[in-house]
Amino acid sequence: MPATWRDLQELRHLEQACFQQDAWPLLDVIGVLSFPGVVRLKAVIAGKMVGFIAGEVCKPEDLAWIATIGVLPAFQRRGIGSALLNACEENLGVERIRLSVRAGNNTAIRLYESFGYRQVGSWPDYYRGGVDAVVLEKHFHR
Numbered sequence: 001m002p003a004t005w006r007d008l009q010e011l012r013h014l015e016q017a018c019f020q021q022d023a024w025p026l027l028d029v030i031g032v033l034s035f036p037g038v039v040r041l042k043a044v045i046a047g048k049m050v051g052f053i054a055g056e057v058c059k060p061e062d063l064a065w066i067a068t069i070g071v072l073p074a075f076q077r078r079g080i081g082s083a084l085l086n087a088c089e090e091n092l093g094v095e096r097i098r099l100s101v102r103a104g105n106n107t108a109i110r111l112y113e114s115f116g117y118r119q120v121g122s123w124p125d126y127y128r129g130g131v132d133a134v135v136l137e138k139h140f141h142r
């Protein structure tokens with residue numbers, strides 16, 4: 001279901017739990033919950049946010065970027081990440097979607113590859129600790 005600015009505290013918590021030192025600063029979390037045109041979806045179990053995804057279309061290019069996806073550790077491996085990714089892809093509705101992921105994050109990379117994302121580039125030294133970002137892309141025939 002769609003997330004709103006009321007989810008600020010829960011999203012902060014989820015970011016910390018999922019990304020530790022790579023968690024977004026407060027301003028980025030506020031931005032992703034409030035900028036117009038962002039697809040922001042949450043997974044909720046028993047009234048609690050357990051997963052979140054956000055993506056944004058870059059209009060002229062018919063290309064979208066997935067900005068973040070995370071599922072609370074205790075709720076991982078139950079299909080929630082896949083369900084969020086599916087729903088976000090549908091909502092974005094573009095021909096190409098890109099995302100970046102920390103090199104070595106094999107759990108996420110496996111998820112994306114199983115969805116049909118393929119590597120199209122890398123950004124050296126992008127994440128904390130000098131870790132590269134792997135850039136993946138998927139094409140849709142809509």
Ligand SMILES: CC(C)(COP(=O)(O)OP(=O)(O)OC[C@H]1O[C@@H](n2cnc3c(N)ncnc32)[C@H](O)[C@@H]1OP(=O)(O)O)[C@@H](O)C(=O)NCCC(=O)NCCS
Pocket residue numbers: 018019069070071072075076077078079080081082083100101102105106107108110111114
């Ligand atoms: C990546 C993430 C969102 C996946 O969420 P999830 O709800 O666990 O995903 P799913 O249960 O839908 O699993 C989908 C597939 O991902 C892969 N996967 C998920 N967890 C895995 C694990 N621990 N080990 C290996 N593969 C894994 C598998 O291919 C899995 O399919 P399968 O269960 O049929 O084998 C979640 O692991 C997460 O939040 N990680 C921390 C944050 C992060 O790294 N986000 C991505 C940043 S770009």
